[in-house]
Amino acid sequence: MVFAACENDKNLPLNELMILLDEDGVKRSIPALNEQWKDSRIFTRYSSFPIRSIDGLVDECASLDQWISEIGWFIKDMEGLLGLEHFRFWSTLVYNRGAIESVISFTQAAVPYYLAGVIRSSPSVFPLYSAAHRATLQVICRMITQKESDRCWISREFMGDLLYKHYLISIPLLFDLLSVYGRDNKQVLTLMFQTIFKLQPKYGQDLKVGLKFLQTTFKTIQQQIETDRIEGNVVSSARLNDLAIYAMDCCTILALLMECHPECRWICSELELEQSITSFYDNTIVLLYKNIHAMDNESPYLTYLNSARMELLSAFRGIVNFQLETILDKPERSLVPADKSLCILTECLSDPVFVKDYQRHYPVERDLDVIKQACRNVDTFKLDFVQQAYCGEDEENGFLNGHKEAAIPEDDDSFGEACGGVLEEEVVEEAGPTAAVEETLSSDQLIERNVQKVLDVLPHLGDGYVRKIICRYENVEQAIAAVLEGNLPPDLIEADPTEPYIPPDKLDTNYLETGIDRLNIYDGDEFDVMVHDEIKGVMKKGKGMPGQPKNLKEMLDDKSHVQEMKSRYQDYTNVCDEYDDEYDDSFDAMAESESKSVRLTAAMRNALVDELDDDEDDDEPEDDSGQPVGKKPLDFCENPELVRQRYEEKRRSKFQAKHGGGVATGPDKDVVGKAKGQGQDKSVLLNRKHKAENKSSRANHNRKQGATFKRNKGMIPS
Incomplete structure (x- = not known):
């Protein structure tokens, strides 16, 4: 460390002050904030003391002696920072990064204020930890002090930039301060927040990012618990306790932040943090409470969870109060905040456990009265809906959202016990x-x-x-x-999810009731004559059954089945003939009308007349003398000879129409030739050769086999 005298006769700020340095007769002026004036010591970082995993108390072991030695050096470093001159203090913070890292290490590893009982239980830890706790807070308070005296001070703009650019104060550090120093130092923390945000307005944007991260943390804890539930993992008690402490830490930071820095409530309202609060309350806190209670109903972590619930209710109340304060401060512009308040209260109705606890501690009817009196143009439909949902008309309960009301506790501790008893919703069902x-x-x-x-x-x-x-x-x-x-x-x-249900044995039940051990298949059932005076079924005596024939002669003489068959077939005769002749007439008329709309050419008309004549001739057979006789009934199967004849005539007529008559296919295409043994012309031989060479180019081969196959399958008449 270089020693120099600091004379500030003109009362200049630190950023303008120059210090005269005399080295071996050489004098030169150096700025007061310079690396030349820093304390070059190596600062000790704080580490937490050992804790037993069984009960969470201080572990009196060899590691505790090492911790006592280290915290002693840590306290000396903090006191050394406090003892430095003003210009050396700031030069050390800016140019010796170990100094601020040592301060941050304590805020990160220190015990939260709600676990202070763990420290008080150890006489060897409590005094040392208290000294470190106090010294760290004094260092941070000196860091945000703009003016220590008339000669030791910094301009506001320069100090704000110094804290922000060199990361001496950050939003994570402020969150840790809320968790470590808590409600016992609430006034100091409030003054600290006011000073920091006045010195540097840029912290407002960082605070918005920090609240977003806190909002994401709520979702992360909830997803972690839901993942374990979906995958069926058996969560250990240590893991549940860690999650409970983590949830408590987040809830405490949020509630204390709104109390120490009320200006952050508009950021929470902008981020819609109230929805995250209600969802985290219903889906995470309640589930954690149930799981820990199922493993150990006397666990101290249940108290922490009840405290976390109170912190969340307080944070939610702070957001609602921000809207109400806006309504009272500016009644002429109260419509937007009034509508925002009603929307907040309406959206949280999907989380019934939170709504029930909030209504118990912060009655909503008071807020609704403020909105009615201050804002005349508010939507009455929304107002009446919220009032009916929260307040209802039940004087005894005061809340009719499908839940029973428990007794309102006087203090926070009784609230924790009451919440533990009403975690599970008790739904009031209508009698029907x-x-x-x-x-x-x-x-x-x-x-x-x-x-x-x-x-x-x-x-x-x-x-x-x-x-x-x-x-x-x-x-x-x-x-x-x-x-x-x-x-x-x-x-x-x-347990095995596929475990079947095995009903109790009636023999065992009967033995327990009567004391008589019997081995019978009818013991205890409706056929047991030893238990029931009148039993079900028929008591059979002798051969046969009652009402049945006694011998073969009676069985053959019994004609009752004939009567049964007669009555059964009699039902088939009850058929009603409801034939309507109008259908045929209408169908004929429709066909006639359709036929009139078709225009036929002369050729088509002649062909149609010829076909009709042929049909009439075919329909009127004649006898041997040539006279027509009456119509014969249709044959079951048409005469194959007539079918082949008709098919041959049709083929011959088609061939004649195409080739102009004759059987031959022409001189150039004749492959039939003369009869066998009379010799063939040269052209016939050439045509046969040409046909044999080119018959595979067209699909006309193997026709006889295909036709035979179709005829055998009934596809064409034979």
Whole structure:
């Protein structure tokens, strides 16, 4: 360290002050904020003391002695910073990065204020930790002090840039201060926030980013818990306790931030942080409480979670109060904040547990009265809806959102106990036909009915496993929700989901009731004559059954089956003939009208007349003398000879129309030639050769085999 005298007779700020340095007779002026004046020591970083994992108290072991030695050096470093001159203090902070890192290490590793009881339990840790706790806060307070005396001061603009550009003060550091120093130093923290945001307005943008990160943290904790539930992982108690402390830390930071720096509420309203608060309250805090309570109902972490719930309610109240204060400060512009308040209260109705606790501690009817009086143009429909949802008309409960109201506790501790008892929603169902039916059912029948309801939704589960779940929860909805969310007690998680239900043996039940051990297939059922005076069924004595024939003669003489068959076939005669002749007339008229709309040419008309004549001639057969006789009934199968004849005539007529008559295909295409043994012309031989060479170019080969195949299959008449 270089020693020099600082004489500030003109009361200049640190950024304008020059210090005269005399080295071996050589004098030169150096700025007061310079690396020349820094303290070059190596600053000690703070580390947390050892803690036992069983009960969370201080572990009195060899590591504790090392911690005591290190914290002693840490306290000396903080006191050394406080003892430096003004220009040396700031030069050390700016040019010796280890100094500010040492301060930040304590805020990051220190114990939160709500765990101070752990420190007080150890007499060897408490005094040293208290000294470090106090010295670190004094160093930070000196860092934000603009004027220590008339000669030791810094201009506001320069100090704001110095803190911001060199990262001496940051939003994460402020969040850690809220968690470490908490409500015991609330006034100091409030003054600190006011000073910092006045010195450098840029911290406002950083605060917005920090609140976004806090909002993301809420979602991360919620997703982590939901992932474990979906995958069916059995979460350890240590993991649940860590999540509870983490949630408590986030909730405390948010609530204290709104109390120490109320100006941040408009940023929270802009980010819609109230929705994240209500969702985190209902889906994360409540679930953590249930899981920890299921493992250890006397765990101290349940108290931390109840405190976290109070912090979230306080933070939500701060956002709502910001809108109400805006309404009261500017009544002429109260429509927008009034509508915003109603929207906030309406959107959080989807989180019933939060709504119930908020209404218990901060009655909404007071806020609604303020909105009614200050804003005359507010939407009355929204106002009435919110009032009905929160307040209702029940004087006894004061809240009719589908929940029962518990007694309002006086303080925060009783609130934690009350919340532990009402975490699970108690839904008030309207009495109706279903309730009346369930009252008439026995307990076994009701359980069987509930089991069937669960199996309709989750058919892959076993009957025995579902019965265990039904017996553990109050209604079917809670049982199904617990299975789907994976939020089952540890013993049910380890059970076999496909376990079947084996009903109790009636013999064992009968033995327990009567004390008589009998081995009979009818023991205890409706056929047991030893238990029932009147039994079901028919008591058979001798051969045959009552009402049946006694011998073969009676059986053959019995004609009762004839009467049964007669009565059965009698039903087939009851057929009503409802034929309507109008249908044929209408059909003929329609066909006639359609035929008139078709115009035929002369050639088509002549062809149609010839076809009709042929049909009439074919339809009127004649006898041997040539006289027509009456119409014969249609044959079951047409005469194949007539079919072949008609087909041959049709083929011959088509061939004649195409080639002009004759059997031959022409001199150039004749392949038939003369009869066998009479010799063939040269042209016939050439045509045959040409046909044999080119018959594969067209699909006219193998026609006889294809026709035979079709005829055998009934595709063409034979």
